[in-house]
Amino acid sequence: MQNRRLVTVLVFVVAVPLLVAAVLQARAAGGISNARSGLTLLVPAAPGGGWDTVARELQRAMRENGVVTNPRVVNVPGAGGTIGLSQLDQMQGRDDVLMVMGTVMIGGIVVNDSALTLADTTPVAELAEDYEAMVVPADSPFQSVDDVAAALREDPGAVAIGGGSLGGTDHLTAGLLAQDVGADPAAVNYIPFAGGGEAVNALLSSSVDVGISGYVEFADQVETGALRLLALSAPEPQPGIDAPTFIDAGYDVYLPNFRGVVAPRGLDEEQVGELTAIVEETVATPEWQDALQRNQWIGAVKTGPEYQEFLDAEVERTTALAEELGL
Amino acid sequence: MDVLASLADGFATAFSPINLLWVVVGALLGTAVGVLPGLGSAMAVALLLPVTYSLDPTGAFIMFAGIYYGGLFGDSISAILLNTPGNSSAIASTFEGHKMALTGRAPQALATAALGAFTGGLLATVLVAFLAPSMAVLATYFGPAEFFALALFAFVATSAVVADSLVKGLASLVIGLAVAVVGIETQSGTSRFTFGVPDFLDGIDVVVVTVGLLALGEVFHRASLAHRPEAETLIRSGGRPFLSRGELRKALPAWLRGTAFGLPFGVIPVGGSEIPTFLAYGNERRIDRRSRKPEFGQGAIRGLAAPEAAGNATSGTAMGALLTLGLPTSATAAIMLAAFQQFGLQPGPLLFERDSELAWALIASLFVGLVVLLVLNLPFAPLWAKLLLIPRPFLYAGITLFCVMGVYSSSGSVVDVVLLLAFGLLGMLMRRADVPVAPVLIAVILGPLAETELTRTLTISEGDPSALVASPISIALYAVLALTLVITAVNRIRTRRSIDA
Structure with a gap:
C-alpha cells in the first residue's frame, strides 16, 4: 500500500x-510548422502496392534529409482508394497530412460510385509518371498497332484485351484506343486481372489477344521474345525502349499513369505553401532521384496552379472516359 | 552438373555468417507473424521492405526467404493449438490438427506439421532448383477455362467429403457463397450486397470469416456452455515431440501425397495454397473412409500431415514460378515481386542469366531456411503445447484478444472487428446446430475464384459456353470430376442398402 x-x-x-x-x-x-515535425502520409491502399511504394520512398527521402522530422505512413486500403479519400475528408483543415493518389483513383471514384471526388481535396503536387505498354504474344497475327486498331474497328468484342483492374490505367488506355478508332469503348472486350503479372500469364497461355499494362510488367518477356511490344502511351518515344508511341503510330492515345499528393480541403494559402515546399525539398533529394530510377518512374513535378490545371484536365477526361466504358 | 555447381556457389554465399544470420532472423520473424491470425508473411515482407534498402539485395532476399517459409511453419502452430489458423493456408490443418491437440497429442501434432511442412518445402525446393524452367512451362497451358475447371473440381472434391450430412453441408456451403458475393465484382464492376457500407466494397476478408467462425465461434460456444459441468477434461499432453513408429507409418505417406498435391499448384496462379491443402485433406479423408477403422474427426494424424505438406510444397514451387517466370502466384510472392523490382531486379526468364549469383543464393537459402525452421520448431513443440495448460477462462480470453488484435491490426477497420464478432456468433450457432463450418470457408475462398474465372472465360469467348470444354486439360478435369461423383454416389447407395438389409 x-x-x-x-x-x-x-x-x-x-x-x-x-x-x-x-x-x-x-x-x-x-516557428516550426506541424507538418515539419510530424507529417502523415496517407496511403489509400494496402502495403506493398504502387501508392504504398510512393509513400515509403517519400518517407525515406524526408527522414534521411531532415525535411520532416518524423514522417509516418498510414495505410487505409479499400474500394479503389475511396475509403482513404473519405478518411482524408474527415481531416478537413489539417495541415500535416498528405494523401498519395494518381490516375487510378480517378477511375476508382467512378467504379465505386464515390460521393467524394478529388475536388474535395487540396491538390499539392504531382510527383512522377509512367506509361502504359501494349503487347501481344509472340505468335500473334497482330504485327503493329494498326492491326489491332483494324480489328477493333471491325468488331471491338472480338479482341480480348487483358490488363489490371476495372477503371485503372490499363482499362482506360484500351478505352482511349477504341474511342480513337471510332469503336464503342463500352463494347471493348476487356478482361481485368489482379495485376500486370497475372495478365502476363494470360498472354503466355494465349487466353487474351492483347495485353495493356505498365511497361515494367512486360519488360522481361519482351526482351526474351515471348511477347511483342507494339506501342507506348507516352508523349514521346522513351530512351531504351524500342517501340513507337501511340501518337507517332497515328493514334491520339496519351495516358500518363501519374502519382501525386493531395491535402485535406480547407487549408489557407500559407499552409498549402508550406506543404508544397516540403514536397519540393523532398523530390530534390538524392534519395528520391534514386527511388525514381529503382522504380522506373519518370520524374514529373508539378505544383501550384500548374498541378491544379493538370489535375482538372485529367479528372475531366478520365471521368468522361470511365463513364463511356460503362463503369 | 551445371546446376550443381551453381547451387554449390549459392550455398557458399548462403553460409556466410551474415547471410546465415539473416535467414535465422527471417525464420523467427516469419514464424512470429505466421502465428498471429491476420498477419501473414506478405504483410511482414511489405513492412520490412523499406528497412531493407540499406542491405545488399542478396541479404534482403535471403531474409525474405526465411520469412516466406517461416510464415508457413507459424500459421499451423496457432491452427493446431488454438483452432485459429494464422493464415488461410492453415485452414485445412485446423480440422484434424486441433482435434489432435484436444485429445492430448499437441506436441505430436506440432511435430507432424513441422515435419510435413519441411518435407513439402524440401521436395518443392529441390524441384525448383533442378527443374524450374521446365515447370514454368506448365503455367502457360492454363488459361481462365482451365482455372475454372480446377476451381470447380476442388470445390466438389472437398465439399463432398468434409460434411457428413448432405443437407447441413449444403446449407453451410450456401452461407459461404452468400458471404463471398459481397462487394464489387471484379469483372463487371457491379457492387453486390454492400448495403451502402463503403467497407463492404472490397468484399469480406477471408481472415475475418476464418478467425470469426473457427476461433471466436469456439470461444463463444464454450462460454455458452460454461454453466454446465465440464464434460471432457483436457488430457494432459505427453511431452514427447517425436512421433512413434506407428504414427510415422501413417504420416509419411500422407506427407508425400500432400506434397504431390501441392507441387503443381505453386506454378499455376489460382489463389495460393488453399486449393491444394483442401484437396490433400479431402483425399486423406476419402482414403480414411475406406479403412476399417476411420480416424477422421478424432484427430487423424494423416488429416494434418497431408495439408501441411501440400501448403509448403505449393509455396516452394510458387517461388520457382516467381523466379523463372516473374509470375506471382501467391500474396507473398506478389510482394516479393515488388521487392525485386525495387532493387532494380526483374524476376523472369532472364533472372538466372543476369543475376545468377543472387538467384542461386536465394534458392540455397530456401534450403537453409527450411532446416533452420525445423530445428527451431521441433524442440519447441512441447513448449508451445504448454499453452493448452493455461486454465480455460484465461486461454479463451487470450484467444479473443489475440483474434481481435490480429484482425484490427491487419485492416485497421472497426467494421472488420464488428464483422468478426458477428461471424463468431454465427460460428457458435452453427456449432450448436451441428452444422459443419468447413464448407463455409471453402465457399468463401473458392467461390469468388470460380466465378471470376467463369466470367473471364465467357467474356473472352463472347458468351460461347463451348469455350469451357475447348482444351484437353479442362475436359480431363471434368471427366475425373464426373467419375468421382459417380463413385461417391454409388458408394453412398451401397452403404445405405447394406444398412437397410
Missing part, C-alpha cells in the same frame, strides 16, 4: 514538470 502511494507520487513528480516543459518548449518552437 505504502509502496503504491510512493509510486503514484513519484509519477506525478516526474510527469508534471515534463509535461509543462514540453508545452512551453512547443510554444517556444512555434
